[in-house]
Amino acid sequence: MSSRGSKGWLLQRISGALLFITLGVHFYIYHYFMGPGMWGFESIGYGANDLETLRLMAESDPTQARFYALASLFAAPVWKVFDILFITLGCYHGFYGIVANIEDMVTHPTWRPVLSWLTYFAAFILWVMGVVTVISFNPQLF
Amino acid sequence: MYKIRADMISWILHKITGFAIVSFLIFHIWGMSQMSKGPDAFNAVIEAYKTPLFKFGEVLLLGAILFHGLNGMRIILGEFTRWAMDRHRLLLVLTYMIAGTLFIIGGIALWRAE
Numbered sequence: 001m002s003s004r005g006s007k008g009w010l011l012q013r014i015s016g017a018l019l020f021i022t023l024g025v026h027f028y029i030y031h032y033f034m035g036p037g038m039w040g041f042e043s044i045g046y047g048a049n050d051l052e053t054l055r056l057m058a059e060s061d062p063t064q065a066r067f068y069a070l071a072s073l074f075a076a077p078v079w080k081v082f083d084i085l086f087i088t089l090g091c092y093h094g095f096y097g098i099v100a101n102i103e104d105m106v107t108h109p110t111w112r113p114v115l116s117w118l119t120y121f122a123a124f125i126l127w128v129m130g131v132v133t134v135i136s137f138n139p140q141l142f
Numbered sequence: 143m144y145k146i147r148a149d150m151i152s153w154i155l156h157k158i159t160g161f162a163i164v165s166f167l168i169f170h171i172w173g174m175s176q177m178s179k180g181p182d183a184f185n186a187v188i189e190a191y192k193t194p195l196f197k198f199g200e201v202l203l204l205g206a207i208l209f210h211g212l213n214g215m216r217i218i219l220g221e222f223t224r225w226a227m228d229r230h231r232l233l234l235v236l237t238y239m240i241a242g243t244l245f246i247i248g249g250i251a252l253w254r255a256e
Binding site for chain 2 (some may be wrong): 013016017019020023067068070071073087090091094095096097098126130131132133136137141142
């Protein structure tokens with residue numbers, strides 16, 4: 001642990017505690033607030049208004065309206081900011097956890113830094129993928 | 143002896159569940175990127191989620207998140223407060239009990255959900 005310093009240790013605690021909160025919000029919003037059993041669409045009230053009453057309830061198959069319900073949430077600036085924060089925290093915390101384990105378990109002098117950097121690189125790619133999805137999403141296209 | 147072993151188990155479980163959650167994160171960010179391709183691509187992903195295999199995975203994911211999150215908060219509390227440090231044993235037991243209870247309740251709800 002000490003080889004990576006106390007800054008990484010502290011950041012892992014801070015990001016972990018923040019994820020505890022943000023994951024709770026994420027889960028509530030996406031899987032309960034607008035999830036199964038909550039398909040009374042009046043419940044989607046927050047900055048997430050119709051989108052042509054969810055594209056006429058996805059041409060009268062309500063199960064297909066899920067996309068538009070999500071799209072309307074996705075389009076709201078407050079959730080874009082939230083999701084970017086959430087993706088950043090998740091990518092940092094998750095991949096730093098893997099790096100910490102690599103540093104603890106891999107003793108080979110070449111493989112250890114190579115694996116760690118590959119892990120950081122994978123985290124970066126995934127972060128870009130997530131952030132691009134959030135920022136570029138435009139429900140009016142569909 | 144027992145104390146050391148109980149700590150070891152939570153330590154190992156924390157690693158396993160953390161790794162499982164990162165695996166899911168990769169999959170989840172990819173899945174959401176399908177939103178950008180429109181309703182058909184996205185609905186194909188959603189349909190796959192409804193198969194028993196994915197639902198089972200979803201239940202396991204819930205368990206992993208509950209344990210990892212609660213155990214993580216327990217670790218933080220124990221490192222930063224004297225109060226929690228003195229109640230180490232109790233908090234470890236509570237972590238398992240709360241995570242286990244929520245896992246059973248939430249797992250059944252998830253499995254039954256459409």
